[in-house]
Amino acid sequence: QVQLVQSGAEVKKPGASVKVSCKASGYTFTSYGFTWVRQAPGQGLEWIGWISAYNGKTDYAQNFQGRVTMTTDTSTNTAYMELRSLRSDDTAVYYCARWGPILVFHDYWGQGTVVTVSS
Amino acid sequence: EIVMTQSPATLSVSPGERATLSCRASQSVSSNLAWYQQKPGQAPRLLIYGASTRATGIPARFSGSGSGTEFTLTISSLQSEDFALYYCQHYYNWLPISFGPGTKVDIK
Numbered sequence: 001q002v003q004l005v006q007s008g009a010e011v012k013k014p015g016a017s018v019k020v021s022c023k024a025s026g027y028t029f030t031s032y033g034f035t036w037v038r039q040a041p042g043q044g045l046e047w048i049g050w051i052s053a054y055n056g057k058t059d060y061a062q063n064f065q066g067r068v069t070m071t072t073d074t075s076t077n078t079a080y081m082e083l084r085s086l087r088s089d090d091t092a093v094y095y096c097a098r099w100g101p102i103l104v105f106h107d108y109w110g111q112g113t114v115v116t117v118s119s
Numbered sequence: 120e121i122v123m124t125q126s127p128a129t130l131s132v133s134p135g136e137r138a139t140l141s142c143r144a145s146q147s148v149s150s151n152l153a154w155y156q157q158k159p160g161q162a163p164r165l166l167i168y169g170a171s172t173r174a175t176g177i178p179a180r181f182s183g184s185g186s187g188t189e190f191t192l193t194i195s196s197l198q199s200e201d202f203a204l205y206y207c208q209h210y211y212n213w214l215p216i217s218f219g220p221g222t223k224v225d226i227k
Binding site for chain 1: 120151155162163164168174175208210213216217220
């Protein structure tokens with residue numbers, strides 16, 4: 001069965017970086033891509049960007065350009081999202097979600113990673 | 120950027136009644152529209168893709184319709200487990216995806 005398992009909760013200070021992982025299992029990793037989405041407390045879903053696990057191609061939301069990097073490791077079937085220069089308003093639950101093989105809707109989601117930014 | 124809007128923000132419905140949720144795109148997305156359900160403390164769950172195709176394991180009481188800019192999610196007879204938040208999302212033509220702000224379905 002398809003599973004996406006994310007890394008644990010993080011607490012960071014303003015200005016620091018965080019790297020969240022998403023380990024996939026139960027399917028051919030390189031046939032799909034990953035979207036990263038976040039949800040601030042009590043808010044809706046915000047798209048951060050996506051990456052193809054086939055060719056590593058990425059596309060980032062304008063709000064995160066220059067601050068985010070998404071990568072995949074095909075040897076461990078893991079996707080990563082690194083966010084730099086953290087601010088208090090980056091406090092949110094971060095989700096990875098699988099898309100593909102062609103269309104970008106999300107049939108499987110990770111359980112979410114809580115990232116708290118506080119001095 | 121395609122902007123998604125949803126209405127109403129909150130829908131109060133009695134168990135067993137029908138619920139109709141609306142989603143609108145700022146420009147045509149053809150049928151490239153998905154619906155998700157989210158319960159407190161959980162990740163979203165895919166309900167509908169292609170505007171009207173139910174995802175695997177989704178009960179037949181959930182149905183989607185529409186194309187272009189206007190879409191509808193209908194829950195024919197609300198069960199207790201259906202009270203949740205619902206989001207629409209477009210995935211048109213490799214443009215940046217976006218989600219609607221959500222509709223909360225709560226118990227009347």
